[in-house]
Structure formats: C-alpha cells, structure tokens
Amino acid sequence: MILTIQIIILMFTIPLLADFTKGACKEDAIKFCGELHGLERGKCMSENFDKLSPACKANKELFDEKVKNLSKFCKDDIQKYCLEVRPGEGKIIKCLRENDLQLSAECKSALPSPRSLFINP
Numbered sequence: 288m289i290l291t292i293q294i295i296i297l298m299f300t301i302p303l304l305a306d307f308t309k310g311a312c313k314e315d316a317i318k319f320c321g322e323l324h325g326l327e328r329g330k331c332m333s334e335n336f337d338k339l340s341p342a343c344k345a346n347k348e349l350f351d352e353k354v355k356n357l358s359k360f361c362k363d364d365i366q367k368y369c370l371e372v373r374p375g376e377g378k379i380i381k382c383l384r385e386n387d388l389q390l391s392a393e394c395k396s397a398l399p400s401p402r403s404l405f406i407n408p
Contacts, residue, residue, distance in 0.1 A: 312343035356397035364394040 312332065319338060320331035332339070336347065361383060368389060369382035383390060383398055390398070 311346040312339065315339045315343045353397070353399045357394075357399075360391070360393040360397040364390050 315335075315338075316328060316332060319335040320328050323331050332343075332347070336344065339347070357380075364383060364386070365379060368386040369379050372378050372382045380398070383394065387395065387398075
C-alpha cells in the first residue's frame, strides 16, 4: 500500500514539473526548451538544470521542497480522499484542494497554492 501511495505521489508531481518553468524560469524555458510544453518541457528543464539561471534554480529547489512536503504530509489524505483518482495532469492536487475542509492540518500546510510554486523575478 505504501508503494502504491508513493507511485501516486510521483505520478501527480510529474505534471507539476512543467509548472516550475513559469515565472523565474520563463526565459530559460524558451532558451533551452523552445516550443516544448507540459511533461516534455519539465524533462527538458531538468536535463538542463546546470545551465539555468540562479533564479530559476532557486525556483526548482522550492518546487522540489513542495513536492517533498506533499509526499511527507499528505499520504494519509491522498489515501482517504483521492485514492480512486487517476493520477496525472495535477488531478491528485485538484482532489486535495476539493477536499480542503477535510484535510489534515499537515497536508493543508504542505499543499501549495497555484502561485506558490513560482518565484517571480
């Protein structure tokens, strides 16, 4: 069961990887990944991490910390409210947000707002 939860968490974070290319990473995303979008852009940005601007690297590190916190603090909430949600495209985070009133305090504090994943230069 723990492995299932870990897989679900990994699957719902992959679409978010593309989101770290907004804000501080917009110019880097265009420079290194051109017209790529979604998962492809997220992978491209990760592959080019060493070439990214300091602000973008900080943005990615903040993103990684948010994902780590979700994995740590929302396991029980995902199992309770979102286990039947098919992971991908941010569906698990959407499910958590839809169940905000029932979530544990730890999960609520770890759940990023849509804009909190980004650092604006």
